[in-house]
Amino acid sequence: MTREQVGVRARLDLAEVGDSGGGERAPGGHPDAAWKWSRRSGHGHHRRTNEAWAADDTALPVATGVTHRLSRPRPDVRRAPPAAPMSRRVFALVDASQFYVSCERVFRPDLDGRPVVVLSNNDGCVVARSEEVRARGVRNGVPWFQVRDLLPGAVPFSSNYPLYADFSRRVMETLATVSPDVELYSIDEAFVALPADTPAALAAWADAVHDRVRQWTRIPVRVGVAPTKTLAKVASEVARARGLAGHRATAVLAGTAGAAADALAAMPVTDVWGVGPRLGARLRAAGVTTAAGLAAMPDPSVRRLLGVVGLRTALELRGVSCLPLTRAPAARRSLTRSRSFGRRVARRDEMAEALATHAADACRALRREGLAARALQIFFHTPRHGAGPHHAASRALAFSAPTNRTPDVTALARRLLADAWPGDGRFGFGKAGVLLLDLVPADAVPRDLFLPERTATDALLAAVDRINARFTGRGTGRTRPVVRFASEGTPRGTTTESGHAWAMRQRQRSPGYTTDWRALPPVRLAPPA
Amino acid sequence: MTRAVVGFVTPVADPSAGRALVLDDALGPPSPARFFMALAGEATAPVRLGAGDVLVVDCAAVPRSGQTVVVEADGEFALATWTPTPADDTSAPRLFGVVTHVLATVRPTGRRA
Numbered sequence: 001m002t003r004e005q006v007g008v009r010a011r012l013d014l015a016e017v018g019d020s021g022g023g024e025r026a027p028g029g030h031p032d033a034a035w036k037w038s039r040r041s042g043h044g045h046h047r048r049t050n051e052a053w054a055a056d057d058t059a060l061p062v063a064t065g066v067t068h069r070l071s072r073p074r075p076d077v078r079r080a081p082p083a084a085p086m087s088r089r090v091f092a093l094v095d096a097s098q099f100y101v102s103c104e105r106v107f108r109p110d111l112d113g114r115p116v117v118v119l120s121n122n123d124g125c126v127v128a129r130s131e132e133v134r135a136r137g138v139r140n141g142v143p144w145f146q147v148r149d150l151l152p153g154a155v156p157f158s159s160n161y162p163l164y165a166d167f168s169r170r171v172m173e174t175l176a177t178v179s180p181d182v183e184l185y186s187i188d189e190a191f192v193a194l195p196a197d198t199p200a201a202l203a204a205w206a207d208a209v210h211d212r213v214r215q216w217t218r219i220p221v222r223v224g225v226a227p228t229k230t231l232a233k234v235a236s237e238v239a240r241a242r243g244l245a246g247h248r249a250t251a252v253l254a255g256t257a258g259a260a261a262d263a264l265a266a267m268p269v270t271d272v273w274g275v276g277p278r279l280g281a282r283l284r285a286a287g288v289t290t291a292a293g294l295a296a297m298p299d300p301s302v303r304r305l306l307g308v309v310g311l312r313t314a315l316e317l318r319g320v321s322c323l324p325l326t327r328a329p330a331a332r333r334s335l336t337r338s339r340s341f342g343r344r345v346a347r348r349d350e351m352a353e354a355l356a357t358h359a360a361d362a363c364r365a366l367r368r369e370g371l372a373a374r375a376l377q378i379f380f381h382t383p384r385h386g387a388g389p390h391h392a393a394s395r396a397l398a399f400s401a402p403t404n405r406t407p408d409v410t411a412l413a414r415r416l417l418a419d420a421w422p423g424d425g426r427f428g429f430g431k432a433g434v435l436l437l438d439l440v441p442a443d444a445v446p447r448d449l450f451l452p453e454r455t456a457t458d459a460l461l462a463a464v465d466r467i468n469a470r471f472t473g474r475g476t477g478r479t480r481p482v483v484r485f486a487s488e489g490t491p492r493g494t495t496t497e498s499g500h501a502w503a504m505r506q507r508q509r510s511p512g513y514t515t516d517w518r519a520l521p522p523v524r525l526a527p528p529a
Numbered sequence: 530m531t532r533a534v535v536g537f538v539t540p541v542a543d544p545s546a547g548r549a550l551v552l553d554d555a556l557g558p559p560s561p562a563r564f565f566m567a568l569a570g571e572a573t574a575p576v577r578l579g580a581g582d583v584l585v586v587d588c589a590a591v592p593r594s595g596q597t598v599v600v601e602a603d604g605e606f607a608l609a610t611w612t613p614t615p616a617d618d619t620s621a622p623r624l625f626g627v628v629t630h631v632l633a634t635v636r637p638t639g640r641r642a
Contacts, residue, residue, distance in 0.1 A: 109623075110604025173561035216562035216589045218625075389548055426548070520567035523584060523599050523606040 088196035090254050091321075092206065092225045093232040094175060094213065097240060097249075099188030100128035103167045104157050106218040107513045107521035115154040119144050119508065120374065127159060127374075127438065131244070158509035161375040161437070165396030166514045170217040178209055183325045186334040187377075187437050191229055193325050199255035206250040222249040229323045230316035231260055233273040234291065238263050264292040264317060274313045279306050291317060335373070337362040338433020340383075345429045348421045351380060352414055358434045359409040360485055366404035366436065367465060370443065373436035374402045376409060378416045383430035391427040393420040402440050405457055406485055409436070556630060562589035564626065566599060566606065582633040584608075588626035599625040 096102055100118040105111045115132040119125065125143050126133075133154060138147050144156065168187045175182045181193035194205065206223040213221045222243060224235025235253040243249030253260040270280035272291045282305055288294055294302070295317035302314045312322040337358040345351055355378055366372060376399065381392035395416035399408060413434060464483045511519035556563070568582045584599065592598050592611035600609045600622035607622070614621040 107606075108604075109601040109606070112604075170561035212589075216560075218588065514564065517565075517583075520565050520583065521606060522569040523566045523608055524569045525571070525608050 089193050089321075090196050090202065090225055090227050091229050091232040091325075092192040092194060092209065092223055093185075093229070093236045094171070094190050094192060094209065094221050094223050095236050096171065096188040096219050096221045097243075098128055098130055098134075099167075099219070100157075100159065100164055101130045102219045103164050104160070104510055106167070108510075111155060115151055116157065117144070117151070117154055118157045118159055120159060156508050159375075159398060160510050160512070161377075161396045161398045162512055162515040163510065165377050165394060165437075167217060167219055169394055171213055171219055171221070174213050174216045175209070178205075178212065181325055184336070184435075187435075191232065191325060194225075196227070196254070199252050199259070202252045202254055203250065206252060207248055210248055210250050220249070222251075224251050224253070226253040226260065227319045228316040228321040230273050230313055231319065234260060234263050234267060234317075237267065237271070260317075260319070261292065264295055265290055267291040269294050272313060272317065274309065279310060282306065333437075333439055335362055335365060335371075335436045335439060336433055337365075338379075338431060340431045341429065344382075345380075345432070346427060347424050348417065351421070351429065351432060352417055354432045355380075355413045355417060355434060356410045356485060358432070359413050360406050362434055362436050363404050363406040363409050364465065364468070366439070366442070367461065370441060371439045372402035372404045372442040373409075374398055374438035374440065375436075376412050376416070377435040377437060378413050378420065378433070379435065380420075380429045380432035382427050389427060391422060391429075393422070395420045396435075396437070402438075402442075404442055405461060407457065409434070410485060556585060560587065560589060562626070563587055568608070578631060578633055579636055582631055584628050585630035585632065586626040587629045590627040590629065592624065592627045597628040599628060601625055 101116045104116060104118065113132070114130075115136075116130040117126050117133055117138075118128040120127045125141055126138060126147065127140060129138055129140065133151060136150065138151065148154070148156070164187060168184075171188075172182060172184055172190060175190055175192055179192045179194050183191040185191055192209075194202075196202075197205070202225050206225050210221060210223045213219060220243075222236050222239035224232050224237070224239045226232040226235045231253055235251045238251035238253065239249045242251060253263060267290060269275055269283050269288055269291055270277065272294065275283070275294070283289070283294060286301075286305055288297060294314050297305075297314060299311060299314070303311045306313070315322050339354075339358070341354070345354065359376075375396060377394055377396035379392070379394035382388070382390045397412060397416060399412065403409065467483050513519055513521050553559070564586045566584045566586055568578055568580055568584060571577075571579050586599050594611060594613055596611045598609055598611045599606050601607075601624075602609075602622040606625060608628070609622065611624070611627075
């Protein structure tokens with residue numbers, strides 16, 4: 001099949017889904033609403049409707065033919081009868097395996113098929129590895145010096161978070177063209193909600209999404225479709241296996257009763273989304289070792305053994321959707337705090353305040369869960385449907401060491417904002433947020449020998465957390481913390497920089513291909529034929 | 530090749546309404562499939578270009594025969610003119626994207642950087 005045919009087919013499938021999209025939205029005031037960056041659609045003018053694409057024949061030569069074809073019904077897909085309402089929805093998990101490695105490979109075609117690893121800050125540990133490296137038994141998290149001799153010819157990279165954040169944004173914006181309901185779950189995973197359909201139609205949709213993301217962003221993804229988010233995770237594993245076997249990495253576990261039965265029987269229960277080692281141990285003790293075993297347990301037993309969260313997981317495995325698009329189970333790899341503004345924000349000091357507030361919120365959550373973040377992304381944008389001009393911006397950078405300290409995070413957020421800010425009064429922004437990336441257990445973070453004053457910071461933060469825990473939340477009548485950082489609420493206050501050593505050891509860092517004009521990927525001229 | 534935004538339908542009739550023009554407008558709406566790349570040598574066709582000139586590349590576009598494209602060849606990117614090849618021809622260079630615009634620095638005649 002030529003690329004042209006594929007492109008047209010993809011466009012058809014996606015357009016149909018896009019047309020019938022819709023549905024309810026999580027209420028903005030819900031406490032969970034701020035936890036995840038739920039994107040109903042692309043950023044304002046970033047989003048192109050299919051009509052817009054079609055009209056813009058300069059950018060997309062294929063589109064002219066598509067408008068013509070769109071008006072014809074597809075003969076090969078039988079639509080569900082009207083009695084089955086479109087309000088039935090399914091979820092797709094779009095997941096970029098080895099995402100950091102894929103980003104590093106986009107502008108290095110010479111690395112196709114070669115072993116590639118991405119290292120953590122200061123080039124310490126392996127945080128991402130290519131399939132070639134995984135196949136040699138190297139696990140994520142091992143110190144690079146321990147395994148480098150096992151991997152002759154392997155190409156190591158220092159993490160290049162601005163590059164990864166840019167590709168993450170590209171993937172998410174591409175997904176926003178296929179469905180209005182996209183939830184960014186982590187830097188390399190997103191859930192997409194779409195109307196239920198026949199297995200054949202869903203498979204065609206999944207293939208089209210897979211191909212579109214690959215073609216537009218150059219990032220390979222897996223697409224798993226199922227009636228619930230937990231089953232979509234299972235479908236994604238099936239898709240991974242299909243990809244490794246040389247097929248397109250897509251899988252649909254929906255449409256028929258028992259569609260997921262084989263996959264669930266083969267999946268260890270500890271691999272189920274939301275079942276960590278702790279719950280896994282309890283299940284093992286009860287003789288349950290597979291996902292199918294958990295799905296088959298009687299409700300009262302699940303509830304007694306695993307509580308209401310476990311029951312939700314069991315129901316999701318049976319195809320009963322309990323997790324709406326904006327909600328995720330506890331195990332997290334990234335943490336988002338964002339909120340729409342009550343009014344348009346056009347001044348940098350106000351934006352800085354908002355970001356500092358989100359940063360403080362996010363840090364509190366990190367400390368509560370004993371986690372620390374390796375990198376920070378900030379983002380802000382104008383409302384998608386309001387009057388223009390429209391603008392969206394995001395910036396990301398790694399910390400010198402994983403942190404959950406509010407001053408670290410606000411300082412970096414301020415730095416990123418200084419870089420991203422387009423100027424006061426130019427745009428009226430409607431929403432802003434912070435995304436803490438690559439979360440690691442805080443107790444695994446090495447002690448910082450060179451910055452002893454941080455011990456005092458930690459003691460201070462612990463005290464602040466205790467005060468806030470006592471005077472905020474249930475039964476206190478307050479939702480906002482009583483002790484806050486000045487940066488959250490002093491518009492023109494200039495806090496001193498804490499003198500962080502931002503420059504870290506990153507010997508193998510790739511160029512800022514998409515973030516630095518001086519580092520654009522080179523294109524040579526083909527020798528005359 | 531230099532045709533600007535034509536026929537893009539948006540609720541805001543003119544994306545630049547109420548503000549000064551910026552070069553972004555000329556490229557059309559932002560797209561997740563747009564990449565900037567830099568020319569590594571000199572070209573004389575289809576226009577005179579020099580090293581460092583910026584190529585605007587659209588990976589979402591499907592090339593028409595004769596269009597200027599970026600392909601992956603021998604582990605590098607190279608500029609090429611697109612000619613359709615049979616899908617089973619594995620020796621053909623892999624398409625990266627279609628060059629939609631070039632941001633070229635104008636240099637004195639007879640001397641190129």
